[in-house]
Amino acid sequence: MQKPLEFEVIKNCTHSKARYGKLKTLHNEFETPIFMPVGTNATVKSMSVDELKEINAQIILSNTYHLYLRPSDLIVKKAGGLHKFMNWGRSILTDSGGFQVFSLGDLRKIKEEGVYFRSHLDGSKHFMGPEESIAIQNNLGSDIMMSFDECAPYPASYEYIKDSYKRTSRWAKRGQIANKNPETQALFGIIQGGMYQDLRYESANELVEMDFLGYSIGGLSVGEPKPLMYEVLDYTVDLIPKEKPRYLMGVGSPDDLFEGVIRGIDMFDCVLPTRIARNGTAMTSNGKVVVRNATYQEDFTPLDEECDCHVCRNYSRAYIRHLIKANEILGARLITYHNLYFLINLMKNIRTAIKEDRLLQYKKDFFAKYYKI
Ligand SMILES: CNc1nc2c(CCNCc3ccccc3)c3nc(N)[nH]c(=O)c3cc2[nH]1
Numbered sequence: 001m002q003k004p005l006e007f008e009v010i011k012n013c014t015h016s017k018a019r020y021g022k023l024k025t026l027h028n029e030f031e032t033p034i035f036m037p038v039g040t041n042a043t044v045k046s047m048s049v050d051e052l053k054e055i056n057a058q059i060i061l062s063n064t065y066h067l068y069l070r071p072s073d074l075i076v077k078k079a080g081g082l083h084k085f086m087n088w089g090r091s092i093l094t095d096s097g098g099f100q101v102f103s104l105g106d107l108r109k110i111k112e113e114g115v116y117f118r119s120h121l122d123g124s125k126h127f128m129g130p131e132e133s134i135a136i137q138n139n140l141g142s143d144i145m146m147s148f149d150e151c152a153p154y155p156a157s158y159e160y161i162k163d164s165y166k167r168t169s170r171w172a173k174r175g176q177i178a179n180k181n182p183e184t185q186a187l188f189g190i191i192q193g194g195m196y197q198d199l200r201y202e203s204a205n206e207l208v209e210m211d212f213l214g215y216s217i218g219g220l221s222v223g224e225p226k227p228l229m230y231e232v233l234d235y236t237v238d239l240i241p242k243e244k245p246r247y248l249m250g251v252g253s254p255d256d257l258f259e260g261v262i263r264g265i266d267m268f269d270c271v272l273p274t275r276i277a278r279n280g281t282a283m284t285s286n287g288k289v290v291v292r293n294a295t296y297q298e299d300f301t302p303l304d305e306e307c308d309c310h311v312c313r314n315y316s317r318a319y320i321r322h323l324i325k326a327n328e329i330l331g332a333r334l335i336t337y338h339n340l341y342f343l344i345n346l347m348k349n350i351r352t353a354i355k356e357d358r359l360l361q362y363k364k365d366f367f368a369k370y371y372k373i
């Protein structure tokens, strides 16, 4: 049987759990650890696919919940699938919709069969369960699909988390059975269990039993203190077979990328770079630059002196500040382009540091500048 995904660990870091690897889908092959730009409505906001290729994006995320509601997965299927619809020839990963139903929709009810919710667009009533989520992802044709899960809130009681992760495991099994394209679309299990070590163990073991092609660590980056997220990561990563890819969902500040890589994570996604760009904040090697501040009114240097991206080679802080203040679309576009390039480039430097066995030193050097320590 043809496999829709192949993953190979090429180099393990000697003084951390970091590893350098390669992941192959039916669309392309890319190196890990990797940062995946988020493209909720079948677009990485304000970026064309040509610009995404220019910044060397290899895999982008899209979303079952959003595309089901608008334009509908049936229309995307009629277009020939999401790759064709958005003219993106590289890899696509789709989230299963569970997280978005809880964080966006007006939640009505979680039942064994699935979730009844109201659309955040027009309040219309909908139902989504594992079978519906996988059918939508099959229609979208993404290379990597996520199991339908409940991302439990934080904080939550032990009893709540126990019931929730057990239902998520039952949903994962139902989703596996519902997958119509197991030879062309890989399915990941999502480990839940809140901040309770024994429940994380049980969730991971039940999903490893089901033999998914990769595993996401869910239920984190939901408002818990960072040290707690890192503590849960410390013991949860070890439960995933080391030859399978590990995806930490919704994580992507520079600090969290380093801490996640050091703890053995291979894949990351985060809306931060695109979201902060829209309010005029750029990520640079010397920390964040809120370019809308008056200080940059006559600053004719690039966003980041050390960045070789198209934006930093051609535009000044003063010009981009002017665009943001004038609420010109180009302002957000230019900062988004640079922020995405910054994180994609950071991951390239992290991969090189792993290959050369100097990751912890690189982390020290990076933050010495980023936080001007
Ligand atoms: C920000 N913190 C955070 N995000 C989480 C997500 C969503 C990850 N982002 C995917 C995305 C894809 C397309 C468009 C927009 C977002 C989760 N997704 C699932 N399925 N399960 C989680 O436990 C879970 C936990 C999360 N924590």
Ligand SMILES: [Zn+2]
Pocket (backbone or CB within 6 Å): 303, 304, 307, 308, 309, 310, 311, 312, 313, 338, 341
């Ligand atoms: Zn730049």
